[in-house]
Amino acid sequence: MNRSLAIKFGAIALLMLLLLVPLMMIDGLIRERQYLRDGVLEDIARSSSNSQLISGPVLVVPYRQTLREWKTDAKGKRIQETREVSGRLFMLPDRFEVDGKIQTERRARGIYEARLFHANNHISGTFVLPAQLGIDEDFADYRFDEPYLAVGISDIRGIENALTLQLGDRQLEFTPGTQVSWLGDGVHVTLPRVDGRQQQRLDFEFDLTLQGTGQLQVIPVGKTSSVHLAADWPHPSFIGNYLPARREVTEQGFTANWQTSFFSTNLHEAMSSCVDTNRCESFNDRSFGVSLIDPVDQYLKSDRAIKYALLFIALTFAGFFLFEVLKRLAVHPIQYALVGAALALFYLLLLSLSEHLGFGMAYLVSAGACVGLIGFYTCHVLRSLGHGLGFATALAALYGLLYGLLSAEDYALLMGSLLLFSLLGVFMVLTRKLDWYGVGLARTSSRQPVDAEVAHE
Template sequence: MNRILGFKLGVIALLILLLLIPLSMIGGLVSERQYQREAVLQDIARSSSYRQQLTGPILVQPYTKVWQEWKTHAKSGERYLQEQQRSGRLYFLPERFELNGHVATELRARGIYQALLYRSDNQVSGAFKLPARLGLGDELGLYRFDTPFLAVGISDIRGIGNDLQLRLNGTTLGFAPGSGDKRFGAGVHAPLPALDSQGGQLLEFAFDLKLQGTEQLSITPVGRDSRVELSADWPHPSFVGEYLPSSREVSAQGFKAHWQTSFFATNLQEALQDCVHKDSCQGLAARHFGVNFVDPVDQYLKTERAIKYALLFIGLTFAVFFLFEVLKRMAVHPVQYALVGMALALFYLLLLSLSEHLSFARAYAISALACVSLIGFYISHVLHSWLRGGAFGVLLAALYGLLFALLSAEDYALLMGSLLVFGVLGGVMVLTRKLDWYGVGKNPSSSPGCVTAESQA
């Protein structure tokens, strides 16, 4: 390889590395704008309500256990009976738990940013079947019971939109603020009439819950048999949690999903026991499912992904530019390479700024058209041929089209990128198969930085 060719390739490689500086600055700007958007979304959620998780209802029976225990007097050594007592709570999960909910979504804007809020209208129902003697066996007589209550954990109680009323065996009872038990966090609770201590009692319950939140709605399947059905007007759901829907329908008008679980699948009774006796409630909190109301077009994420392909994109463009120079025996100055590279880098800044006000596809088309037009116009004068400039612009537009396809087909991005690189390498090898690389740059009639009349022929 002669010195001129080696120098030109070295300069091109150096320019590509230098272009990483503005690209990294644009990448930092993307992260900054992402942070600003998340701050605005959190501020909107702070003013309304955060993501919601419903845990319960769970029946709680406070008690005081009283018994007598033999003690020995420290001085006289006499034995005597002393009364002992310990307070605690019994927890009962529903035999049956059902929730039917409809979710309506709306967008709240602050400046150029938008947050998705939802309002869910839920009908909750089910039944508790108390065990014989409340599961205490022969020790039942040692217990004194306080007022039982129904606890419902709601992660952000600011989202409650109605006056909650509990319907229990035909009787209407009111809810009070707070879940009544720190293990379930925030929420509401409803004091109940005294339970039948002999057990076997069936308690049918139902209540309506209007709940507002942002981003996600999740539910803990507390019943031995749990059935949840959610429908919404949001066409882009992401089902999350430990359990996927047993059936679902998603269309442009919204979605409908149905979940059904049992104690055999959730092992929720053991998770509740760990929460009560070991103060380890992570297992109980983790056993949930629901839906995440995701934005299908995240312009910052797509712009960030586009920047990841910038080095490959610039390298391919420079390779096409260099092929024009070598095959047509034309000399292109490194400054001209640098100007083309800066135009390629500015594409990502245009894409970022436009996508905040337009759809990503439209912003991408405008940015690509602007860069292709500018570079095509400039190359036409550099190569002294509108035909060559137009051909270069067509190739550049094809590269932008392939990049958009890479961004849209996330699952096949690696495959498409590999085929693209292989195709470009194959094209270069075919076009240069008869080129004398040792003779490149030795034409005495041409010099770096200029185009001679002979080179235009």
């Protein structure tokens, strides 16, 4: 390799390293704007209501038990002592059903928007209380207080309606608080006393209208649970330990149905562990629901785009270098630098415009501006309108391929590999007959007569 070509390669490599500085600054700006956006969304959620988790209803039966113990006094006489202890029985419904209809709403603060939802839930089910409430021994020693129904709601600020329980032919008003520590925040309603000696059936239903942000989840507390959710949001992400048995997603919204049983959830054992240890991770982890995600996250896509920036600049410089060696044109490193600066500023334009126009339109405008500017400049650098337009067309194709890489998340690696292999093949085909030892000597030889004339003088 002659000295001129080595210097050219060195200058291009140094220039690419220097361009990493503005690219890293833009990458830091993307993260800063994303952090600011997340902070605003969290602030909107704090001002309204966060994600919602419905846990319950759980039937709680307080009791007082008389314990009898035989002791021997100092004289060796056996006497019976009694004491009373209190506790609570916890029961899950045999049947649990939720029918929810969700409407979404946008809340904006400055240029940032949060997605809120209003879920109108109709909750119904049945408790089957076994004879003697499942107590096998010494049932006569138990005294039962008024039972109550507890429903856990993760953010009670989102409750939008007055809650009334329909229990058979009775209507009972809910009051704040679950009175059950492991259920967290929520509501409860006091029920009539139950006759524990015989099996009883309690049919219940109530309407719960909830406002929340981002996610709505339900814990399937029934021996058999059926949850139906419908919303006007066409981009759901189904989350939790159980996927819907059936779902349908259209441009107008989605519907989803879940079906579970104690065989699949083992929730009764999880609740028993929760009651004994007051640690309820296993109970709460059995939830499922939907996340109302925004499919266009301009910061995530901008961050992904800038990861390809160095490769993009290298391919553009390679195109410049091809014109230089094949057409025997001299391109100064300053001209490389100006083109590289325009390519770096594309990502700043993309970030700033995407906050106002959306990512797709911002990408089109930013790419069009950069292609137009670089095409105009290369027409003069390459001293040919045809060469400049050809270079601009190739650059536009690269921007199109980059957008394809950003859109095809699952196939990004495959598409990137094929792109690099194809471009390497094009480069090898175009330079297959090039005398690399002679590159750079042509301009030297063209200056020799001038140098000889100067020497003669």
